[in-house]
Amino acid sequence: MLKLYNSLTRTKEDFVPIDPDNVRLYACGPTVYDYAHIGNARMAVVFDLLRTVLSGLYPNVTYVSNITDIDDKIMKAAAEQGVPIKEITEKYTQIYNEDLDALGVEEPDIQPKATEHVDDMIAYIEALIADNYAYEAEGHVLFHVPAFPKYGGLSGRSRDDQIAGARVEVAPFKKDPADFVLWKPSSDDQPGWDSPWGRGRPGWHIECSAMSAQHLGLPFDIHGGGADLKFPHHENEIAQSVCAHGHPDDLSSFAKFWVHNGFLTVEGEKMSKSLGNFTLTHDLLEQGVEGEAIRLAMLSAHYRQPLDWTKDKVEQSKKTLDRFYGILISQLDANVQPGVFSDDFLNAIYDDLNTPKAIAELHALAKDIEKDPDDIEGLSAFVNGGLLLGLFYNDPEEWLAPKETTLDEAYILEQIAARQSAKDKKDFTLSDKIRDDLAAQGIVLKDSPDGTSWSVE
Ligand SMILES: [Zn+2]
Numbered sequence: 001m002l003k004l005y006n007s008l009t010r011t012k013e014d015f016v017p018i019d020p021d022n023v024r025l026y027a028c029g030p031t032v033y034d035y036a037h038i039g040n041a042r043m044a045v046v047f048d049l050l051r052t053v054l055s056g057l058y059p060n061v062t063y064v065s066n067i068t069d070i071d072d073k074i075m076k077a078a079a080e081q082g083v084p085i086k087e088i089t090e091k092y093t094q095i096y097n098e099d100l101d102a103l104g105v106e107e108p109d110i111q112p113k114a115t116e117h118v119d120d121m122i123a124y125i126e127a128l129i130a131d132n133y134a135y136e137a138e139g140h141v142l143f144h145v146p147a148f149p150k151y152g153g154l155s156g157r158s159r160d161d162q163i164a165g166a167r168v169e170v171a172p173f174k175k176d177p178a179d180f181v182l183w184k185p186s187s188d189d190q191p192g193w194d195s196p197w198g199r200g201r202p203g204w205h206i207e208c209s210a211m212s213a214q215h216l217g218l219p220f221d222i223h224g225g226g227a228d229l230k231f232p233h234h235e236n237e238i239a240q241s242v243c244a245h246g247h248p249d250d251l252s253s254f255a256k257f258w259v260h261n262g263f264l265t266v267e268g269e270k271m272s273k274s275l276g277n278f279t280l281t282h283d284l285l286e287q288g289v290e291g292e293a294i295r296l297a298m299l300s301a302h303y304r305q306p307l308d309w310t311k312d313k314v315e316q317s318k319k320t321l322d323r324f325y326g327i328l329i330s331q332l333d334a335n336v337q338p339g340v341f342s343d344d345f346l347n348a349i350y351d352d353l354n355t356p357k358a359i360a361e362l363h364a365l366a367k368d369i370e371k372d373p374d375d376i377e378g379l380s381a382f383v384n385g386g387l388l389l390g391l392f393y394n395d396p397e398e399w400l401a402p403k404e405t406t407l408d409e410a411y412i413l414e415q416i417a418a419r420q421s422a423k424d425k426k427d428f429t430l431s432d433k434i435r436d437d438l439a440a441q442g443i444v445l446k447d448s449p450d451g452t453s454w455s456v457e
Contacts, residue, residue: 002057002350004222005304007230007258008154008251012352017221018256022060024220025051026212026255028229029111031068031204032092033077035280037271038294038309039264040096041103043226045295046261046303046353048105049390050224053349056388064215065108066208067093069115070201075190085191089115099281102291103298104390112211114202118193120210121202124244125182125195133243137173139185139198145178148239153251154258155231180236182206205236209244212237212255218245223255227262234258261303267310279309287439288457292394293318299355299389322400324362324386327369329396331379340380341388349388362386403456405442412443416452419445 002015017023027047030040047065054061068074069089078085097107114121125141128134133147145151145159152158163177170177181203186192192199212220218241225234238254247253263270266277284294296317301307342365348357365382369375386392405412415434422431435445444457 002053003352004257004259005352006256007260008255013257015221015257017058018219020058022062023054023058023222024216025054025061025063025222025224026208026216026220027063027065027108027223028208028225028233029065029067029108030092030096031071031073032089032096033071033074034092035282036092036096036099038266038279038281038284038298039226039228039271041100041105041281041294042264042298042303042307043224043261044100044105045103045298045390047224047259048100049299049303049353049355050222050259051106052388052390053353062110062216063108064110064112064212066211067096067111067113068204068207069093069113070191071204089113095282099285099291102285103281103295104292104393105295110215112215114207114211117207117211117214118202120214121206122183122193122195124206124210124213124240125202127244128182128240131243131246133239133248134182135175136197137175139200140171140173140181141183141197142174142179143182143236143239144175145180145239146176148243148248150242150248150251151178151239152235154238155235157231157235180205180232182240205233206240208233208237209240209254213241213245219253220255222257222259224259224261227260230258230260262301262306264307264309266308268308271309284314287436288442288444289314290318290321290394290399292391293321295390296321296359300359302356303353320359320363321391324366324382324392325394325396325399327366327379327382328392329400330373331369332396334376334379336383337376337380338384340377341384342378342381345381345385355389358385358389362389403442405456407441407443412438412454416445416454420452 003012004015005012027043030036051061051063074085074088078088125134128143129141134141134143159178183195183197183200183202185198185200192201238251241254242248242251245253265271266279269275269277271277271279285291293314297313298307300313300317342361345358345361348354348361362382362385365378368378369382415438419431419434422434438445442456443454446453
């Protein structure tokens with residue numbers, strides 16, 4: 001029996017699907033205007049794992065994760081670059097999926113785009129207005145929070161907290177300071193859609209309510225996302241969905257389980273652009289970090305715990321995988337039995353996806369196999385466990401092959417000399433750029449008192 005921590009009830013519960021023939025899962029996807037940071041990747045890895053675990057237990061799982069392709073940040077990026085928003089959103093959607101593919105994340109069954117569901121959102125908003133949960137004001141449509149007394153039930157935040165926490169000035173047309181936007185007007189030079197309230201665009205929260213209902217039906221089993229989305233995004237999704245579907249007294253009439261993955265810090269600090277520690281999955285991959293090592297590092301902490309992203313953790317994961325692939329390559333001809341798992345491994349996974357414990361069990365199995373290479377049952381449990389975690393998707397021979405580079409050694413040495421000369425002139429922008437350019441080509445530099453050496457990573 002799978003147990004999951006349900007943020008809505010704040011307890012670990014037995015997972016019982018609404019329809020055992022089709023388990024339905026939704027997770028909030030990215031807003032595509034830039035490269036995704038590793039916090040986004042953590043979310044994708046966690047729900048990819050959850051989907052795999054559910055797929056092992058039930059015949060069908062439908063996993064929907066949206067793409068937010070209309071948003072003020074996207075519009076700003078498009079205006080700055082002088083291109084249509086589609087050019088930005090298509091580019092970054094593709095990069096997002098490619099980068100996650102490198103982490104062994106399978107694409108969702110359905111990846112709906114907000115811009116393709118504006119009609120659904122308009123219908124949703126009309127239903128909310130008809131039942132007096134929403135109102136139109138100056139080309140905007142707002143959800144009226146006081147009309148929904150159960151507001152705040154997921155995050156435990158009161159309406160007053162929310163108002164006190166709001167940093168932006170309250171728009172004069174709001175009936176209540178807590179009211180939030182469902183629709184807003186677009187100027188002629190902004191992307192927009194015709195609606196009963198004039199040309200405009202949807203607010204962010206309504207996207208997920210409309211797209212999850214459209215593709216999964218209500219109620220569905222599990223709604224997921226990062227803990228940072230709990231308030232206000234998920235709170236607002238619940239408000240819209242349960243009110244539009246006529247169950248304002250039952251918060252679970254939208255999704256039964258709410259699963260949230262924890263925050264991510266980088267070397268002990270909050271990740272932020274101003275601290276200069278903003279870490280992009282794309283950059284890590286370009287620097288030659290193996291996607292599978294990133295995945296294992298992400299799973300090394302329990303999904304609900306904060307994850308501190310450190311260089312050390314990734315290197316450790318790489319070493320672990322070197323060991324695991326060493327076992328796989330020595331057992332290429334072994335007759336691995338499908339469906340064989342160790343009890344300790346499965347118990348850990350079924351206990352709210354306790355991946356640190358499951359990984360510890362893989363280490364224990366690895367140790368046993370190293371002692372007794374003929375233990376097929378142990379080997380099978382090891383291989384199947386790794387596969388369930390979404391690991392072992394690389395070719396063992398390729399993984400263990402010594403790394404080579406197609407770059408000319410003379411060129412690399414030239415670059416190292418150019419970097420040294422930039423450093424001597426205190427042009428650190430240039431010296432960093434040379435180092436990063438080499439890293440992007442798989443060459444890692446190591447500085448020591450004796451000078452700079454290089455290796456292929
Ligand atoms: Zn959402």
